[in-house]
Amino acid sequence: MKHAIRPTQVLLLLSALLFAVTVLSLAFGSAERASSEIVLQIRLPRVLLAALVGAGLATAGALLQALLQNPLADPYILGISGGAAVGGVAALALGAGVGVGAFSVPGFAFLGALGATGLLYAVAGSVGRAPTHSLLLTGVVFNAFASSVIVFVVTATDLSRMAGIFLWLIGSIRLVDFYLIAGVALLLGLGLGVGIYHAYALNLLSQGDEIASHLGVDVVRVRRRVLLATSLVIGASVAVSGLIGFVGLIVPHLLRLVVGSDHRLLVPASALLGASFLMLADTLARTILAPTELPVGALTALVGGPLFLLLLRRELARAAP
Amino acid sequence: MKETLLAARGVSHAFAGTPVLTAVDLALRPGQLLLVVGPNGSGKTTLVRILAGVLAARSGEIELAERPLSAYTRREVARRLAVVPQEMLVPFPYRVREMVAMGRAPFLGALGREGPRDREVVERALASLGLTLLAERIFLTLSAGEKQRVVLARALAQESPLLLLDEPTAHMDLGHRVHTFEWLRAWIAAKPLERGVLLVTHDLLLAVRFADAVVLLDRGRVVAQGEPCEVLTPERIGAVYGVDTTVTEDEAGRPLIVAVRSRIRYPEPSDGSNL
Numbered sequence: 252m253k254h255a256i257r258p259t260q261v262l263l264l265l266s267a268l269l270f271a272v273t274v275l276s277l278a279f280g281s282a283e284r285a286s287s288e289i290v291l292q293i294r295l296p297r298v299l300l301a302a303l304v305g306a307g308l309a310t311a312g313a314l315l316q317a318l319l320q321n322p323l324a325d326p327y328i329l330g331i332s333g334g335a336a337v338g339g340v341a342a343l344a345l346g347a348g349v350g351v352g353a354f355s356v357p358g359f360a361f362l363g364a365l366g367a368t369g370l371l372y373a374v375a376g377s378v379g380r381a382p383t384h385s386l387l388l389t390g391v392v393f394n395a396f397a398s399s400v401i402v403f404v405v406t407a408t409d410l411s412r413m414a415g416i417f418l419w420l421i422g423s424i425r426l427v428d429f430y431l432i433a434g435v436a437l438l439l440g441l442g443l444g445v446g447i448y449h450a451y452a453l454n455l456l457s458q459g460d461e462i463a464s465h466l467g468v469d470v471v472r473v474r475r476r477v478l479l480a481t482s483l484v485i486g487a488s489v490a491v492s493g494l495i496g497f498v499g500l501i502v503p504h505l506l507r508l509v510v511g512s513d514h515r516l517l518v519p520a521s522a523l524l525g526a527s528f529l530m531l532a533d534t535l536a537r538t539i540l541a542p543t544e545l546p547v548g549a550l551t552a553l554v555g556g557p558l559f560l561l562l563l564r565r566e567l568a569r570a571a572p
Numbered sequence: 573m574k575e576t577l578l579a580a581r582g583v584s585h586a587f588a589g590t591p592v593l594t595a596v597d598l599a600l601r602p603g604q605l606l607l608v609v610g611p612n613g614s615g616k617t618t619l620v621r622i623l624a625g626v627l628a629a630r631s632g633e634i635e636l637a638e639r640p641l642s643a644y645t646r647r648e649v650a651r652r653l654a655v656v657p658q659e660m661l662v663p664f665p666y667r668v669r670e671m672v673a674m675g676r677a678p679f680l681g682a683l684g685r686e687g688p689r690d691r692e693v694v695e696r697a698l699a700s701l702g703l704t705l706l707a708e709r710i711f712l713t714l715s716a717g718e719k720q721r722v723v724l725a726r727a728l729a730q731e732s733p734l735l736l737l738d739e740p741t742a743h744m745d746l747g748h749r750v751h752t753f754e755w756l757r758a759w760i761a762a763k764p765l766e767r768g769v770l771l772v773t774h775d776l777l778l779a780v781r782f783a784d785a786v787v788l789l790d791r792g793r794v795v796a797q798g799e800p801c802e803v804l805t806p807e808r809i810g811a812v813y814g815v816d817t818t819v820t821e822d823e824a825g826r827p828l829i830v831a832v833r834s835r836i837r838y839p840e841p842s843d844g845s846n847l
Contacts, residue, residue: 316663316664317664320661320663321663322663448682450683451680451683452682454670454674457664458660458661458663459660460626461621461624461626462657462660464624464626465654465655465657466674466677467646467648467650467651467677467678468646468677469645469646507664507665511666511670513670515683
């Protein structure tokens with residue numbers, strides 16, 4: 252029995268990569284000669300945040316793909332990020348952008364994500380495995396609905412807040428304080444922990460509720476917990492970074508090619524690679540057009556959009572032989 | 573020793589008001605290979621889902637080892653009863669060995685850490701269905717018949733005394749089909765006081781030669797049950813399946829069924845056209 256790569260080796264390798272990307276991200280920026288002040292007070296929080304959000308989005312993607320039994324699932328495409336954004340915008344419009352109020356944004360975003368996930372299940376997941384097209388259609392409609400709610404809320408709010416809300420929506424890693432980072436880290440850690448704890452059950456669940464049930468999984472309980480964890484992670488990520496798409500699609504997909512589909516490895520590996528991926532993307536976003544900054548969400552969509560179409564084409568080809 | 577391994581008592585079920593099963597009684601005894609047969613849409617798969625506890629019947633009782641099925645947790649059921657469903661969808665590229673190893677799930681902790689004994693059971697399950705050479709292959713790339721062997725091996729890795737198989741040989745070639753039935757007989761014979769198999773099949777002509785008992789379903793009702801020769805008479809097969817058959821017995825007293833011609837006649841198209 253030979254395994255090309257061992258799980259511990261994969262995780263070590265990905266940790267090493269994460270370290271290397273962190274150093275790289277700290278070293279590069281728009282400042283010609285970075286003082287230790289710039290590195291510690293401007294770049295470090297941002298790099299940390301990018302790592303956390305990347306880990307969260309990639310993990311959420313891997314968990315959703317298992318739950319929905321579909322490798323094309325992604326929080327952004329399915330409109331769950333959109334739901335979180337509705338929650339976040341509502342909080343911001345109520346004036347929660349600064350100080351202690353900033354902590355209400357993750358809470359509202361979590362509620363929004365939870366609502367969207369619940370609706371997604373009620374519409375597309377009520378009859379076992381939903382076909383890819385009905386999942387995607389549900390996502391399209393959710394996103395359209397979320398956008399109009401957001402437009403409605405933003406229009407009703409005063410002009411001074413509008414610009415901030417729009418900047419947040421595009422999806423960017425910006426400067427936030429260390430307390431908020433710590434809060435997000437806590438929520439992500441909790442969600443990730445639940446995800447890793449149930450990763451083995453997800454292997455079984457990914458083959459359908461009945462198969463999992465035959466193999467002794469308490470399907471309802473595991474699904475409820477993982478959905479809660481996913482919503483928590485998405486809520487926290489969207490709250491601090493807005494709508495960054497496709498990370499949950501790209502990262503687990505790349506990993507499956509190399510490490511296989513065992514979620515015991517795939518879920519923690521997605522967290523590690525997701526962190527590196529978004530740190531790198533954000534470093535590119537703030538350096539390639541320096542001193543102008545690109546929103547990192549535009550960059551991930553640039554990679555993710557074509558990849559998604561490629562995967563969709565393959566999925567459709569498989570469904571219609 | 574238990575009298576029955578698995579029993580259904582007065583099980584009825586309906587989907588959207590249409591009755592699918594009506595007052596079904598059956599019992600699987602230790603050492604038995606029990607066939608459940610019947611035409612398309614006679615309720616066989618629904619019966620398997622109810623027996624496995626993944627579908628709740630409208631009325632009636634299921635007993636596993638003479639205790640109500642509802643008294644067990646899913647994990648306890650999975651240790652006593654392994655199910656091979658008719659259809660399954662695997663969205664991710666798992667390897668054959670990974671698929672079979674999932675049969676150990678009812679014995680593992682939440683994190684799914686496998687011990688040396690689990691790995692040994694998996695290798696043995698692979699070997700006994702001739703899958704050792706396919707172990708590193710991606711499940712999705714296998715042929716339909718090979719996939720069925722993998723899922724059967726997974727059920728075997730569950731080490732449960734009871735197998736519930738829904739058309740496990742439907743996609744297999746003749747050689748593997750006969751081998752599967754012989755293998756099931758040998759599996760039961762190794763521990764005849766504990767083990768039993770309930771098998772749903774359309775393969776009357778072959779499967780019946782390996783069975784101890786047959787339950788014949790038609791439109792959700794048990795038309796007959798008992799010894800294969802008594803249940804499967806040409807008259808009954810004709811009435812239920814709409815096919816003329818000759819049934820004889822071989823030297824071992826097992827039924828030999830030969831299909832002669834179909835009685836199914838669809839009405840002619842009203843405009844008189846033909847294909």
